[in-house]
Amino acid sequence: MSKISKRIESESVKQDAKKNKNELPILVVANKVKELSKNFMEIEEKEVESRTGDNDLKIFKETCSDVKRLMTDILQLKVSGKTDEETKKKIMDKRIEASLLFVTLKKLNRIDKLRLKKARDTTHDAKQRVDSFHLQLENLLYEVFHLKKEVDKCLEFKSKDEDIELVPVEEFYHEAPPSISKTELTKSNQHKLTLARLEWEFEQRKRLSEQCRNLEQNREKASNEITQKQKQLESLLPRLNSILESTRPLQEELNLPVERIKFQKELAVLLPDPLYILYSQIKAFIEACDPSLQISIEGGMEDALNFGSKNKTGLDEILEDVDSAESDMEAEYETNKRSVTSNKMKTDWQLTKHPLRIQLTVERVVINFAYLITLNIVVVDCKPLQRENGIDQICIIDNLLSEIFPNDHGDESPSWVNCFQARSMVNGKIYEQGKPYLWAQRLAGLDFNGVVKSTPQTFINTEFVETVVVALKNRINYRFQFVKVLHLLEKGELDLNQDSNAAFPATIYSRLVSWSPSSYEDCLVTSKNLERLLNFLEINPKALMFFKATIERESARLLAIFLVPVDYPNSAPICSLELLWNGKHTRENSEIIRGMEAEVNVSINELPPQHKIDLLIVQLKKLTLHLDLITEIDGQLMKRGGGSWQSQTKPEFSAEKMIPQLIKGHDRKFPTKYDAGSGFFLHQ
Amino acid sequence: MPNIKSFYVSVLSQSLSPCEQFLVAGTNFGNVNVFNIKTLYQEDVNQGPRDLLTLPQKCFSVSERSLQAMASSNDNLMVGGKNCIQGFSWNDVVAPKQSDLEVKPCWTVDLRLPTDFGSKETVDCLINGENFSAYAACGDNNVHHVDLEYGKVKLTFSGHTDFIHSMSQIGNQLSSASEDGTVCIWDTRKPKPVHVITPHSEPKLNRPHLGKWIGAVTMNEDWLVCGGGPHLGLYHLRSLTMSKVLLEDDTHGVNNVLFHEDSIIVGVDGPFVYHCLFSGDITVKMPTSALRVYSICLQKKDANKLLFVGGSGGDIDICAGTKLQDQVIRCLS
Structure with a gap:
C-alpha cells in the first residue's frame, strides 16, 4: 500500500515537476523528484503535524466553493454563447484556475490520509500499551491470590506440639527449674512459654522412660528368678512321685x-x-x-486314654470292611465270606465295653457298672466281696438285682435302638457283660430320648438315687439274711424266734429232710401242677428262685417246690405240694392237699419286721405241722369210716392232736388252725 | 400278678335270683360273688369287653368262714352265717356296684347254737321251706326249721351224729344226708327221723376207702337218690329199698345230686358232672373246670335252662341246655 501510495506520490510529483520544470532533463528530474518526494514526504509529514484538521476543512470548503464558483462562471460564459476570444480566454483561465484548485484538493486529501494514518498508528500504540498494562495487572492479581493462599496455609499449619499434653502453666512454673522456665522471658511471650513447656515435658519424659527401663530390668530379673525356681520345683515332682511310690506299700498297709x-x-x-x-x-x-457305701472307678488309666482313638480305628476298619465287601458284589462267594466275618466283628464290636467301670460296694456285695459304647447302655453285674464259708455264692448273686423295680429283669436292652442292632446276637451276648437294668440306665442319665421300652412308675421319682440305693441295700441285706436262712434249711433246722414258735405246738413229728436249690426247668419236669400255678400267677420265672424241699414223717413224704421271689421277704414264697403216702396226692386230686397249699400260700401271718426273713421257715414249719395233722386225721377217719388213704387195718399214726371236729363243710376240709391257747386244731 | 388267693377259691354254694338273671356264688373265703348272667348271654347287645363279663359284677363279704349254705326266696337271698341266717334283699344284691354302698343284710335270725370252739356255730346246708321258713342244717348236727317271719326256730330235727351235707324236701317229707353215713327222712312236723337209710351198709354201695359219708341227697314223690363215699344209690321211697346203683364205674365220691326232667344230674368229688337216667345209663359225662364239684345250680324257669357248676377252683362252668359246657365265669375271692 505504501508502495502504491508512493507511486502515486511519485506520479503526482512527476506531474508537478512537469508542470513546474518541464525543461529539466529526465534523469535529473527523476533524481530530483526522488529527492523532492522524499523531502516532500518529510515536509508533508511535518506539515501534517503543524496543521490542524479544522483549518484544512475550512480550506477544503473554500476551495470547493471556489471550484464551484469557477464552474459556475465557466458555465455562465458558455451559456452566454459568446465565442469571442476573450470569453474563450476567460474560460481558459477560469479552467486553469479551477484545475489549480484541484491541486489544493489533492494536497488536502493527502494530508488527510497521512493524518488518518498517523491517528491510527497512535491509537494502535495506545491500545498495545493498554494491553500490556492489563496483562501486568492480571499477573499481579494472581500473585496476590497465591500469596493469600500461602498465608492461609501458613495460618492453618499445625504443629506436633499441640498434640502433646503439657502440664498446666501453673504447675509448670511451680515445678520446672528456672533454667527452663525463664519466668521473666516467658511470662510475656506465649511462644517462648510454649517452647519452655515443651522442653520441660521433654525433660520429664526422658526421666520417666529411664525409670521405665529400670523397672523393666527389674521385672526381667524377677521372671528369671521365677523360672529358675519353677525348674527347681519341676525337678522336685519326680522325686516326690518316687517318694509317694515308695510309701504305697505303707498306705496299703495302713489303708x-x-x-x-x-x-x-x-x-x-x-x-x-x-x-x-x-x-x-x-x-x-x-x-x-x-457313708456305708463305697464307690470307686476301676480300670487302667492308660487303657482309658488309649481307648478313644482305638475305638475309632476299630469302627473305621469295620466300615472299610463293609465297604470293600459291598464293592466286591460280583465275587459272590467272597462277599458272603466277608460279610459273615464282618458280622461277627460287628457284634463283638457292638459289645465293646469302656475300659473303665464303676464299682459300688453295698454291704458285702460289689456291683459293677460298665458301659457298652456302641449300644449306649449301662450293664450291671455283681459278685460278693469275699467268700463266706459254707454259704452258697450262687444263691447270693443269682437274681440279686432282678426286679428291684417291677418288671425290670434286665433281660433285654431297654433301648429300642438296640433292637435293630443285630438283636439276636446282641441280646444273647449282653449277659456276658452284665445285665442292662432299667434303673441303671436311669441312674446313668440314659433315657433313650424317652423311648424306653417300659418305664416303671418309680422312675418318675425325683429322689431316684436314694430310691435305688435303698432298694439295693434292702435287697442285699435281705439276701444275706436269706442265705443264712437257706443255710439253716439245708441243715434241716426249722428254728424260729420265741414269738413265732408259740404259734406252733411244741412237738412236730415231721422233719424237713432235704432242702436244695433247683431250677425252673427241673421243677417243671418234677411237677406238672407247678406249671398251672405259674400260668395262673403270670409270674416271670426269672423273678423267682426255685427250691425243692422234702418233709418226711415215717413213710409219708411231702415234696414241696418253693418259689421264692427275688424280692423276698417283701413278696411271699409260694409252694406247690405233692404228698407221697399211700399214693400220690396233689392239689389236683385232693382237696386236702389243696387246702394245705392254700393255708401256706394264702394266709401269711404278718411277722414283725425284724423277723420278716423267717417267713420261709414259718411256711416250712406249717408244712411239717400239716403233714402231722393230715396223717393223724387220716388215721382217725379210717377208724371212723370217714374214708382214708391208708389201706392197712391199723392207722400208721396214733391220734395225739386234739381235734374237736375232723371234717367240716361240704368240701370236707381238715382243720388247719392251731389254737395255741387251748392246743386244739380248729377249722378256719 | 393276680392275687394268689384267687387260685385257692372254692365255690361252695350257689343261688339264683328269682328272675334267674343273676347268679350268686358263695366261696370258701366267705364272699358272695354276684354275676350278671343276662348280659353274659346278650353279648351282641353289650359291646363291653367279654373278660369283664365273666368276672363278678360285685363281690361282698358275708363272714370270715367259708360260705357253705345259701338259698333263695322270693325277695331275699338267705345266707348261712355264724350262728345265724342272714337275709339280703335281692334288689341290694343285684344292684350295680357302688363303692361306697356296702351290702348289708336286711334281717338276721339268731339260731342260738352252742358255741364249742366255733365248730358248731356253722350253717352247713340251707333250703327253702313253705310260708317264709327255711330248713337249716347246722354245726350241732341238727336241722332247724326256722320261721323267718318271727325269727324263731319252730322245730329242731335231731338224729344225726355228724354235720349234714345235703337236704331235700318235698311236701311234708324232708331228707338229710350226713357225714355220719346216714340219710334221715323226716316228717316236717316231727323232731325225730321217720326213717334212717345207711347206704354204706349196702355192700353194693359201700366204698370203704372213700368213707361212709353221704354228700348228697335228693328226692321226688317216688324216688330218693343219695351218695357220697358210697356209690350213688337209687332208693324207692315207699319201700325204702335200694333198687339201683348208679354210676358204678365212677371212682369219686358224690357231692351233688339233683333231678332234672327225666335224668339225674350228679356232681362228683372230681372234675366231672354226670347226667344219668333212672336206669343207670349215663347220658352225659361232662368234664368241669372245677377240680371237684361242690355246688350245682339249675335254672328252672329260664328258657336256656342253664346249669351252673362250681367247686374247687374259682371257675364256674355254665352249661347251656344242661349238658354242654358253654361259658366259664370266675370268682376271684
Missing part, C-alpha cells in the same frame, strides 16, 4: 485313701458320660447320706 482318692479323681475325668453321671450321683449320695 490310707490318700493316693486312691487322687487317682479316682483322675479316672473320673476319663469316664464316659453315662458312667460319670452315675458315678457323680451315687458319690454325692454317699457323701451326703450314706
Whole structure:
C-alpha cells in the first residue's frame, strides 16, 4: 500500500515537476523528484503535524466553493454563447484556475490520509500499551491470590506440639527449674512459654522412660528368678512321685485313701458320660447320706486314654470292611465270606465295653457298672466281696438285682435302638457283660430320648438315687439274711424266734429232710401242677428262685417246690405240694392237699419286721405241722369210716392232736388252725 | 400278678335270683360273688369287653368262714352265717356296684347254737321251706326249721351224729344226708327221723376207702337218690329199698345230686358232672373246670335252662341246655 501510495506520490510529483520544470532533463528530474518526494514526504509529514484538521476543512470548503464558483462562471460564459476570444480566454483561465484548485484538493486529501494514518498508528500504540498494562495487572492479581493462599496455609499449619499434653502453666512454673522456665522471658511471650513447656515435658519424659527401663530390668530379673525356681520345683515332682511310690506299700498297709482318692479323681475325668453321671450321683449320695457305701472307678488309666482313638480305628476298619465287601458284589462267594466275618466283628464290636467301670460296694456285695459304647447302655453285674464259708455264692448273686423295680429283669436292652442292632446276637451276648437294668440306665442319665421300652412308675421319682440305693441295700441285706436262712434249711433246722414258735405246738413229728436249690426247668419236669400255678400267677420265672424241699414223717413224704421271689421277704414264697403216702396226692386230686397249699400260700401271718426273713421257715414249719395233722386225721377217719388213704387195718399214726371236729363243710376240709391257747386244731 | 388267693377259691354254694338273671356264688373265703348272667348271654347287645363279663359284677363279704349254705326266696337271698341266717334283699344284691354302698343284710335270725370252739356255730346246708321258713342244717348236727317271719326256730330235727351235707324236701317229707353215713327222712312236723337209710351198709354201695359219708341227697314223690363215699344209690321211697346203683364205674365220691326232667344230674368229688337216667345209663359225662364239684345250680324257669357248676377252683362252668359246657365265669375271692 505504501508502495502504491508512493507511486502515486511519485506520479503526482512527476506531474508537478512537469508542470513546474518541464525543461529539466529526465534523469535529473527523476533524481530530483526522488529527492523532492522524499523531502516532500518529510515536509508533508511535518506539515501534517503543524496543521490542524479544522483549518484544512475550512480550506477544503473554500476551495470547493471556489471550484464551484469557477464552474459556475465557466458555465455562465458558455451559456452566454459568446465565442469571442476573450470569453474563450476567460474560460481558459477560469479552467486553469479551477484545475489549480484541484491541486489544493489533492494536497488536502493527502494530508488527510497521512493524518488518518498517523491517528491510527497512535491509537494502535495506545491500545498495545493498554494491553500490556492489563496483562501486568492480571499477573499481579494472581500473585496476590497465591500469596493469600500461602498465608492461609501458613495460618492453618499445625504443629506436633499441640498434640502433646503439657502440664498446666501453673504447675509448670511451680515445678520446672528456672533454667527452663525463664519466668521473666516467658511470662510475656506465649511462644517462648510454649517452647519452655515443651522442653520441660521433654525433660520429664526422658526421666520417666529411664525409670521405665529400670523397672523393666527389674521385672526381667524377677521372671528369671521365677523360672529358675519353677525348674527347681519341676525337678522336685519326680522325686516326690518316687517318694509317694515308695510309701504305697505303707498306705496299703495302713489303708490310707490318700493316693486312691487322687487317682479316682483322675479316672473320673476319663469316664464316659453315662458312667460319670452315675458315678457323680451315687458319690454325692454317699457323701451326703450314706457313708456305708463305697464307690470307686476301676480300670487302667492308660487303657482309658488309649481307648478313644482305638475305638475309632476299630469302627473305621469295620466300615472299610463293609465297604470293600459291598464293592466286591460280583465275587459272590467272597462277599458272603466277608460279610459273615464282618458280622461277627460287628457284634463283638457292638459289645465293646469302656475300659473303665464303676464299682459300688453295698454291704458285702460289689456291683459293677460298665458301659457298652456302641449300644449306649449301662450293664450291671455283681459278685460278693469275699467268700463266706459254707454259704452258697450262687444263691447270693443269682437274681440279686432282678426286679428291684417291677418288671425290670434286665433281660433285654431297654433301648429300642438296640433292637435293630443285630438283636439276636446282641441280646444273647449282653449277659456276658452284665445285665442292662432299667434303673441303671436311669441312674446313668440314659433315657433313650424317652423311648424306653417300659418305664416303671418309680422312675418318675425325683429322689431316684436314694430310691435305688435303698432298694439295693434292702435287697442285699435281705439276701444275706436269706442265705443264712437257706443255710439253716439245708441243715434241716426249722428254728424260729420265741414269738413265732408259740404259734406252733411244741412237738412236730415231721422233719424237713432235704432242702436244695433247683431250677425252673427241673421243677417243671418234677411237677406238672407247678406249671398251672405259674400260668395262673403270670409270674416271670426269672423273678423267682426255685427250691425243692422234702418233709418226711415215717413213710409219708411231702415234696414241696418253693418259689421264692427275688424280692423276698417283701413278696411271699409260694409252694406247690405233692404228698407221697399211700399214693400220690396233689392239689389236683385232693382237696386236702389243696387246702394245705392254700393255708401256706394264702394266709401269711404278718411277722414283725425284724423277723420278716423267717417267713420261709414259718411256711416250712406249717408244712411239717400239716403233714402231722393230715396223717393223724387220716388215721382217725379210717377208724371212723370217714374214708382214708391208708389201706392197712391199723392207722400208721396214733391220734395225739386234739381235734374237736375232723371234717367240716361240704368240701370236707381238715382243720388247719392251731389254737395255741387251748392246743386244739380248729377249722378256719 | 393276680392275687394268689384267687387260685385257692372254692365255690361252695350257689343261688339264683328269682328272675334267674343273676347268679350268686358263695366261696370258701366267705364272699358272695354276684354275676350278671343276662348280659353274659346278650353279648351282641353289650359291646363291653367279654373278660369283664365273666368276672363278678360285685363281690361282698358275708363272714370270715367259708360260705357253705345259701338259698333263695322270693325277695331275699338267705345266707348261712355264724350262728345265724342272714337275709339280703335281692334288689341290694343285684344292684350295680357302688363303692361306697356296702351290702348289708336286711334281717338276721339268731339260731342260738352252742358255741364249742366255733365248730358248731356253722350253717352247713340251707333250703327253702313253705310260708317264709327255711330248713337249716347246722354245726350241732341238727336241722332247724326256722320261721323267718318271727325269727324263731319252730322245730329242731335231731338224729344225726355228724354235720349234714345235703337236704331235700318235698311236701311234708324232708331228707338229710350226713357225714355220719346216714340219710334221715323226716316228717316236717316231727323232731325225730321217720326213717334212717345207711347206704354204706349196702355192700353194693359201700366204698370203704372213700368213707361212709353221704354228700348228697335228693328226692321226688317216688324216688330218693343219695351218695357220697358210697356209690350213688337209687332208693324207692315207699319201700325204702335200694333198687339201683348208679354210676358204678365212677371212682369219686358224690357231692351233688339233683333231678332234672327225666335224668339225674350228679356232681362228683372230681372234675366231672354226670347226667344219668333212672336206669343207670349215663347220658352225659361232662368234664368241669372245677377240680371237684361242690355246688350245682339249675335254672328252672329260664328258657336256656342253664346249669351252673362250681367247686374247687374259682371257675364256674355254665352249661347251656344242661349238658354242654358253654361259658366259664370266675370268682376271684
